[in-house]
Amino acid sequence: MLSPAAYVGLAVAGWLSYQWYWFRQNLKKVSAIPTIGSDGFIGSYLSAWKYFVSGHKMIEEGYRKYPGGAFKVATFETPSRWLIIVVGPKLSDDIRKASDDYLASNEPTIDALQMDYTFGTDRPHTAAHHMQMFSRPMTRNIAARFPDVQDEVVNSFKELLPASEDWTSYTVMETILPIVTRTSNCFFVGLPLCRNREYCLTLEQFAVRLMMSAYAITLSPSFFRPIVAALTTNVHTTQKKLRSFLGPIIQDRLRMYEDSGEDNEEKPNDMITWLLDLASEDLRTTEDVVARLLISNFAAIHTTTISLSDVLFHLAAYQEYIEPLRSEIDSVISTYGWSKESMVRLHKLDSFMKEVGRMRGVNNVTSQRKALRDFTFSNGVVVPKGFTVGIASSAQHYDSTIYEEPELFNPNRFLPERLQEKHDGRNLATSTENDNDPSSQVKHQMVSLDTNYILFGVGRHACPGRFFAVNELKGMAAYILLNYDLKLPNDEKVPPPGQHFGSARSPNPSAKILFRKRRT
Numbered sequence: 001m002l003s004p005a006a007y008v009g010l011a012v013a014g015w016l017s018y019q020w021y022w023f024r025q026n027l028k029k030v031s032a033i034p035t036i037g038s039d040g041f042i043g044s045y046l047s048a049w050k051y052f053v054s055g056h057k058m059i060e061e062g063y064r065k066y067p068g069g070a071f072k073v074a075t076f077e078t079p080s081r082w083l084i085i086v087v088g089p090k091l092s093d094d095i096r097k098a099s100d101d102y103l104a105s106n107e108p109t110i111d112a113l114q115m116d117y118t119f120g121t122d123r124p125h126t127a128a129h130h131m132q133m134f135s136r137p138m139t140r141n142i143a144a145r146f147p148d149v150q151d152e153v154v155n156s157f158k159e160l161l162p163a164s165e166d167w168t169s170y171t172v173m174e175t176i177l178p179i180v181t182r183t184s185n186c187f188f189v190g191l192p193l194c195r196n197r198e199y200c201l202t203l204e205q206f207a208v209r210l211m212m213s214a215y216a217i218t219l220s221p222s223f224f225r226p227i228v229a230a231l232t233t234n235v236h237t238t239q240k241k242l243r244s245f246l247g248p249i250i251q252d253r254l255r256m257y258e259d260s261g262e263d264n265e266e267k268p269n270d271m272i273t274w275l276l277d278l279a280s281e282d283l284r285t286t287e288d289v290v291a292r293l294l295i296s297n298f299a300a301i302h303t304t305t306i307s308l309s310d311v312l313f314h315l316a317a318y319q320e321y322i323e324p325l326r327s328e329i330d331s332v333i334s335t336y337g338w339s340k341e342s343m344v345r346l347h348k349l350d351s352f353m354k355e356v357g358r359m360r361g362v363n364n365v366t367s368q369r370k371a372l373r374d375f376t377f378s379n380g381v382v383v384p385k386g387f388t389v390g391i392a393s394s395a396q397h398y399d400s401t402i403y404e405e406p407e408l409f410n411p412n413r414f415l416p417e418r419l420q421e422k423h424d425g426r427n428l429a430t431s432t433e434n435d436n437d438p439s440s441q442v443k444h445q446m447v448s449l450d451t452n453y454i455l456f457g458v459g460r461h462a463c464p465g466r467f468f469a470v471n472e473l474k475g476m477a478a479y480i481l482l483n484y485d486l487k488l489p490n491d492e493k494v495p496p497p498g499q500h501f502g503s504a505r506s507p508n509p510s511a512k513i514l515f516r517k518r519r520t
C-alpha cells in the first residue's frame, strides 16, 4: 500500500513526463526554425518569462539575426508555447495574402486573451456580422457623425482636463482613458449614455480586468485555469450592468423597427442601429447587441488611449513642432470647419501621428495568425498546423533598410511631399496628384495599409476601426494643440519610455504631462 505522499509523487512524475513528451513532440515540428532564447524543457520556460517581461528585446535580436527569415520564441501566449515571428516586408506580405483557411486571425486573440474564460464560450463569434458593421456602416458614417463626436471631444476635455492658467500635472493614460471612452461612445451609442460615468467606467474596468485575468489564466497550469478564471473574470457582472444601461434603448429601437419598419429614416445613426440592421432576426436581442458593443469597446478604447497618450508625450517633448501644427490646424479649420474632410487635410498632424505610431505602437508582434493547416512562406519556412505566427512589427519599424535614420523622431517623414522621394527603391508618391480630392490624399496617410508600416496590421484582417480611430485621434490632438500648452515634467526633451508585456506595448501608465491654458 502506497502512502498519500507517494501517490502525489507519482501523479507529479506522471504529469511532468507527459509535459516533457508533449514539449518534445511540439518542438520537433518547429525545430527547423531558429530559437531566440532557450529551446530546452526547463530553459524554454525561463525564456517564456523573459519574453513576458522584455519580449521586445528578444524580437529585436531575432530581427537582426535572421533578415528575411523567421525565428521562434517560447511564450505563454500561445497554446503550443511557441510564437513564430517573421522578419521583413516580404514575409509580412505572405501573411497579408494568406487565406483564412490557412492562417486564422481570430484564434490567436482567443488564445492570448483566454476568451473562452474571459468572454465566455457563448460570445459572438469574431467573424460574425459585427465585423461587417465596422467596415461598412460604421466607417461610412464617420463623416456624418464627426461633428457630434468633436462636440463630445470638446465637452470631455473641458470637464476632465480643464485648462487652467497655471501648469497642472496630469497622469496621462488615466486622464485620457475616460475621454476616449466617452467620445468613442458618443459615436457608438450617442448622448446621453456616453456621458454616464458608471456606464463608461464599466467598459474601462472590463478591459483592464480582462487583461489581468488573461495573464493570470495564461500563467496558470491548465487544470487550475477554471478556478483562476472564476476568481478573476468579471464578464457576467459587466454584461449585466451593460444590459441595465443599454436594454431599454435596444428595446425602444426594436419597437421602432416593429412599428415603422426597417427603413425608417428616424432611426438614430449609431452602432446599435448598425448592428440591428445587419443582424438576423434571432440575433436582434439585448444580450447579443450588448455582447457585440462590449467587444467593440474592448477593441477601441485602450488602443486609442495608448495612441493618443503617445502622441501627447511626443508633442510635449518636441515643442518645436507645436507651432507648425497649430498653424496648419488654424488654416484648415478656418476653411473647412470641424469635419472629417478637414481631418484628411491635416497632413502635418497625420505625419506626426504616423511617426509616433511607427516608433511606439500597441504591439511588438502584430497580425498574429494561427495555422489551421501547414502554411509555407515564400522563403520556404513552414508554420505547422496549430502554431501561431506574427510579424515583428516594432523591430521592422526601426529597420534602416526601410526607414532612413529610424532612431530619429522625424514627424515630417510621412508628409506627402517627402514621400515623392524615392524610398527603398520604390516611389511611394502617388497621393498628391489631386489636392482637392480628399480620397486621393488618404493614400499614404496613417490609415493606409502598407507591409512596411504595420500599426494597424495587414490584409483583410487589418484593423477595421482605424478610419474612426484616426479621425477621432486627429480631432482630439487638434483640440489639445489649439487650447493647451503642454510640457514634460522638468522640461524633459525625450518622451518617457513605454512598457512591454510579451507581444504588447503601452506607454508608462504613471507618466505625466503638465498642461495649462494656451498662452501663445
Ligand code: HEM
Residues within 6 Å of the ligand: 105, 106, 131, 134, 296, 299, 300, 301, 303, 304, 307, 362, 363, 366, 367, 368, 454, 455, 456, 457, 458, 459, 460, 461, 462, 463, 464, 465, 466, 468, 469, 470
Ligand atoms: C489607434 C487605435 C487602434 C489601433 C492601433 C488598432 C490596432 C489594431 C491591430 C494591430 C489589429 C490587428 C490587425 C491584424 O491582425 O492584422 C486590430 C484589429 C482589430 N481592430 Fe483595431 N486598432 C485601433 C482602434 C480600433 C477601433 C477604434 C476599433 C473599433 C471601433 C477597432 C476594431 C478592431 C477589430 C474589430 C479588429 C479585428 C479585425 C479582424 O480580426 O478582422 N480597432 N486593430
